[in-house]
Amino acid sequence: MSVPAFCKYGVKKPGYHCLGHDCPFAGHAPAPNEIAYSHENGEVGHDSWIGFGGDMAPEPYHEQLVTELKDTWQQVCKEKVEEAYEAYMALSHVKEKLTPS
Numbered sequence: 001m002s003v004p005a006f007c008k009y010g011v012k013k014p015g016y017h018c019l020g021h022d023c024p025f026a027g028h029a030p031a032p033n034e035i036a037y038s039h040e041n042g043e044v045g046h047d048s049w050i051g052f053g054g055d056m057a058p059e060p061y062h063e064q065l066v067t068e069l070k071d072t073w074q075q076v077c078k079e080k081v082e083e084a085y086e087a088y089m090a091l092s093h094v095k096e097k098l099t100p101s
Helices: 016-020 063-092 094-098
Strands: 034-038 044-051
Touching: 034 063, 063 094
Parallel strands: none
Antiparallel strands: 034 044
């Protein structure tokens, strides 16, 4: 099988372009309950994401509590995304730079 024309990085170096073209070389894994920052190509670095699990889960495991904690995690993540946007806008002064003097 030859490398598809849309391939940006070569085989075994996938990106979102692979998924968009249903590439036979690409695969993906679901990422439930995760928050991440992706770079300009839409890829997430190894140090740019965190997901619910590990030390965030209760011991002993309790299904109802895990469901409640995942809801809390979702709320915190959404608040942090909004907080990050507001902090960026305040630090960058983008609106001031775009407004004619």
